[in-house]
Amino acid sequence: MAENNYSLRNTKINKKKDNKVFDINKINLRKALSKFMVLTIILLAFTAYKVVEVKTRAFDIYLGEESLGTVRNEEEALAIMEDLRKELSNTYGGELVLEKEMTFEPTHAKDDAIIKSSVLKSAIVSKIDFLVAGYSIRIGGQDIGFVKSEEEAKKIIDEIKAPYLEKVEGKVKEAKILEDVLIVKDESPINKVSVHEDLVATIRQGGKDIKTHVVEVGESFWTIAMMYDISVEEIIEANPDLNPDTLKTGDEVKLLVPKSMLTVQVVEELDYNKATDFETIVEKDDSMFTNQSKVKVEGVKGQSHIVESLTKENGVTIEKKIVSEEVIKEPVDQIVVKGTKELPKTAATGVFMTPTRGRFTSGYGPRWGRMHRGIDIAASIGTPIYAADGGTVTNSGWAGTYGKMVEIDHGNGYVTRYAHTSKIHVSVGTKVYKGQHIANVGNTGRSTGPHLHLEVIKNGAHINPNNVL
Numbered sequence: 001m002a003e004n005n006y007s008l009r010n011t012k013i014n015k016k017k018d019n020k021v022f023d024i025n026k027i028n029l030r031k032a033l034s035k036f037m038v039l040t041i042i043l044l045a046f047t048a049y050k051v052v053e054v055k056t057r058a059f060d061i062y063l064g065e066e067s068l069g070t071v072r073n074e075e076e077a078l079a080i081m082e083d084l085r086k087e088l089s090n091t092y093g094g095e096l097v098l099e100k101e102m103t104f105e106p107t108h109a110k111d112d113a114i115i116k117s118s119v120l121k122s123a124i125v126s127k128i129d130f131l132v133a134g135y136s137i138r139i140g141g142q143d144i145g146f147v148k149s150e151e152e153a154k155k156i157i158d159e160i161k162a163p164y165l166e167k168v169e170g171k172v173k174e175a176k177i178l179e180d181v182l183i184v185k186d187e188s189p190i191n192k193v194s195v196h197e198d199l200v201a202t203i204r205q206g207g208k209d210i211k212t213h214v215v216e217v218g219e220s221f222w223t224i225a226m227m228y229d230i231s232v233e234e235i236i237e238a239n240p241d242l243n244p245d246t247l248k249t250g251d252e253v254k255l256l257v258p259k260s261m262l263t264v265q266v267v268e269e270l271d272y273n274k275a276t277d278f279e280t281i282v283e284k285d286d287s288m289f290t291n292q293s294k295v296k297v298e299g300v301k302g303q304s305h306i307v308e309s310l311t312k313e314n315g316v317t318i319e320k321k322i323v324s325e326e327v328i329k330e331p332v333d334q335i336v337v338k339g340t341k342e343l344p345k346t347a348a349t350g351v352f353m354t355p356t357r358g359r360f361t362s363g364y365g366p367r368w369g370r371m372h373r374g375i376d377i378a379a380s381i382g383t384p385i386y387a388a389d390g391g392t393v394t395n396s397g398w399a400g401t402y403g404k405m406v407e408i409d410h411g412n413g414y415v416t417r418y419a420h421t422s423k424i425h426v427s428v429g430t431k432v433y434k435g436q437h438i439a440n441v442g443n444t445g446r447s448t449g450p451h452l453h454l455e456v457i458k459n460g461a462h463i464n465p466n467n468v469l
């Protein structure tokens with residue numbers, strides 16, 4: 001090519017030479033000049049080529065096998081990467097790890113083939129996985145969540161324990177989780193990083209969705225239980241974090257008992273004083289009736305100091321045991337004396353006995369112009385008067401002209417009255433048996449000497465006592 005140019009130019013030069021005088025030296029100079037020009041042209045062409053080559057120099061970016069586009073220089077791509085790292089790191093915290101290697105392959109491309117940096121940025125975000133360094137929470141060999149730091153993982157476990165530790169009655173001796181829980185250093189795609197509160201809820205609910213009720217004004221666990229036809233106990237169990245007494249509008253109440261992924265076992269110790277009952281010892285006494293008893297020695301309660309251990313799992317008591325019991329004060333036995341003597345029957349027999357021994361002095365009927373409604377039996381003061389039959393005392397005490405009087409209702413239509421007594425041994429309401437000593441003969445009221453005035457009333461009307469004695 002250079003040779004051809006050379007000859008062509010020679011031809012032209014030769015034509016021009018026809019009209020002029022030629023100096024052979026000048027011709028040689030021209031030849032030399034021509035050669036120089038050719039060289040210059042070649043150099044220029046090469047330079048132009050070189051400029052274009054440098055100008056179109058570019059790099060294809062690969063992420064693993066995948067092409068992301070073409071950039072003019074590596075630095076630009078690396079700067080975008082660094083930007084992204086910072087941006088994502090600020091958003092998610094923790095350390096960002098690039099899963100696949102980013103490579104650059106030299107190429108040539110015109111300006112319009114170069115990817116815009118904003119487009120490249122979104123291409124990177126959409127096509128590559130950023131792995132976040134952090135910690136997986138593993139329960140029973142299964143990863144249930146991923147958090148940024150070990151501290152956060154521990155905090156989540158503590159939050160699961162917290163409500164059960166707040167509700168202890170005594171002091172906590174031990175609090176542990178029964179399942180195998182591991183906090184493992186791990187990496188996770190950014191979109192799989194757990195939201196703290198969500199992870200706590202997931203663990204508590206056993207990974208299930210639990211229906212909730214938002215509390216409205218005036219509602220309580222009780223009204224909510226009625227509304228959904230579940231028991232108050234179930235609501236309490238489903239909501240260990242809620243206090244039924246401080247429930248307020250807007251609180252969310254879970255309506256199902258969630259089966260937590262974790263079992264929080266809390267062993268607590270209670271310590272208290274307890275009164276201990278005394279024993280009652282019964283002694284027998286055949287001089288007393290079976291319905292009679294008396295306290296010979298008053299019993300006194302003792303006191304013990306109890307240490308009790310309570311084991312609860314997720315708030316439910318599963319074991320209760322006495323760790324120690326120390327007697328502070330021994331109880332004093334109570335001694336009661338009880339009668340063994342058979343009790344006489346107080347029911348009426350229907351047959352009357354003569355209530356006292358003495359001399360019959362006056363009968364039933366008209367006497368001194370008025371009606372004598374009973375009979376008189378004279379006896380010395382203090383002579384015992386016995387109930388004519390079993391019954392209940394319905395009157396006892398001073399009764400005007402009767403003096404000190406006892407009245408017994410026998411419950412079978414008959415009532416008897418015993419008047420002018422000196423001393424009464426029964427009171428109203430006392431059940432008396434036939435022959436029971438109820439009073440003593442006296443001279444009280446309108447009386448003309450110590451005697452018993454006896455009346456018998458049958459169905460409300462006086463009858464002659466002699467007819468029934």
Ligand SMILES: [Zn+2]
Nearest residue numbers: 374375376453
């Ligand atoms: Zn009389």
